[in-house]
Amino acid sequence: MKKTKTPPKARGGKLGQRAMRHRSPGSFIEFGDPEPVAAWGSYNGVLWSGYDGYYLPPIERMDLAVLANIAPYHGAVLRARVNMVMAGFQGGGGLTHSDMAAAVTNLLIFGDMGLLKVRNRLGRINRLHVLPSLYLRRTADRRTVIVQGGINDLTYGGGEVIFVAQYDPQQQVYGVPDYLHGMESAMLNVDATRFRRRYYKNGAHLGYILYSTDPDMDPQLEGLFRKKIEASKGAGNFKSMFINIPGGDKEGVKVIPIGDSGTKDEFLNIKNVSAQDQLTAHRFPPGLAGIIPSNAGGLGDPLKAREAYYRDEVIPLRRLIMEGVNAAPDIGGLGRVTFSLTFDDDAQIAQ
Template sequence: MSRSRKNNNTLSCVKTNESLPAGDSLQQPIEEIQSFSFGEPTAIMDQRDLQDCMECAKNGRWYEPPISTYGLARMVEGAVHHQSPLIFKRNVIMSCFKPHPLLSRQDASAFIMDYLVFGNAYLELRENMLGQPLKLKHSLAKYTRRGEDLDQYWFVTYYGEDYAFPPGKVYHLRSPSIHQEIYGTPEYMSAMQSILLNGEATLFRRNYYINGSHAGVIVYLTDPVANSGDVEKLKRSLKDARGGGAFKNLFVYAAGGKKDGLQILPFSQIAAKDEFTGIKDATRDDMLAIHRVPPQLMGVLPNNTGGLGDIEKAAKVFAINELYPIQSVLKDLNDWLGIEVFDFTPYALAETAARS
């Protein structure tokens, strides 16, 4: 009986359909909705969280740094207002550096830059046959590791054999960390996210223009296509038409749509809601604050008619609050070696400001 009732219901539906006026037949159901995405995402920066681990793991021979030195090195070139203060500080310090027979200008410059970027800097002491100091050679902080015996240091790369320095012959300058005492950490840790965001915003903007001044589209096809191969050809054509580094695009095929058989719908028009300038300005302010370099000393253009103030007074404040303390830290090498290698002349611009 249940089968009979089911058949009657079916017949009733058919009769109802037949009673409709001509031309008002029931709409055919959509066969299948197809969708796929194309255009691989562009890697903007390393996705590893540099602050994820703040302790030093050891592998049996040396301690690993608490922060990836490779990540810190990439960040230097990721944002203009991060790299510029680092180079500025290095150049000002080198302008005051008094050359010494044991330490060349090139090694001193690299040593200072490593300290500012990584919070760690290394000099290898090379001695003559009599055990007397012969030369201080810079060792790249990106590849230098501290051994389990804290007087032992290693030079570690992915492409060569690990090299063990003679014990006790490497001077290690650290920017103290509050988490551990094996390695130093850079002073700009709190601005790390702003540095990454600034670089990502710039690269997003560049890819936005490369992509045709839009952030991706939805290609929406509703007209039924007799040959399914035509849909596949359209997919391939859309993929091949996109340039390298294009943003995500989405193709949707819904046969039997009501209107506008083929539509191209942009995700958004950034020109109308552009936050690029706001992001750049906010992250720039964070970087200038953490590096503590007066903007007029770095060539930053003022946003107001009043300007940024007297550059000589700014240089004097910078020298007292930032330059001289770093020079004092560098002189720790003199205590370790027993020879006054690091010595500096007064900062000329600060002296001029003081006399005026």
């Protein structure tokens, strides 16, 4: 008769037998959820929406609006540019100073602006009304639609809206902002700040690795650990945890911090480089943006930088607005929209 071999006994008596009985393949749990990198603020081109009956803007306009409110240098420079343009506004078109400021804000943030011709009962134009570019859409026959969101959209004929846009060589339906190439840097700057805030709120660490090699941790206890960890989300996790493994090894469970407060990161470099990128996207002088110089040479004469920026950026934008609005033949009774087109005129107004 053939004898069968009996398996060898586990070494170490009962403790060794228990270790073999409960030993399982290694496992891990991720502390936190993955962070996807979405195509936020990406250029999608102009697409026709047959259901809505208008073209979709090449860039999600809500992204542009939000970015202007969360990116520090980008938002500050946008408002400074609006103020610079408005410093030379002399009136016309039945527009108040606040009306024109709203129109210029639309033009700089979204790349275009729309002015509705408001008519009286006799059909004569008595004023211009600024349309919100955030909700402005255009159709194939050049009609203008204001999206209402769940309510019937407002539609105006092609000749009822004055449309001024910054030119986009890829399409001529909508305008695009002239800072488009700096959006990634602006978002990187915001993400770096948010990461640092979450880092400190979490206790100046990125998380923990809960490392266990104790053979006395049975599957039931391991499952309990999983539930506790997976149910713990938010800032300040794992501040306190009680573990009791009868007869366990004192080195069997370890908590290993990841990236403590002494870990070197690139926060300052990211902030500085992305800030410079935002100024470059707007062609804005650092000396006018509140940048603190990092060298003894400083940032040059701010008055000369301001004059150069006026001549190269502000005055051409004023001319674009004037030509776009005054080209409408039926608003002559409201007076032509005028801006000062020399830096000297603005200096005299400021005095």
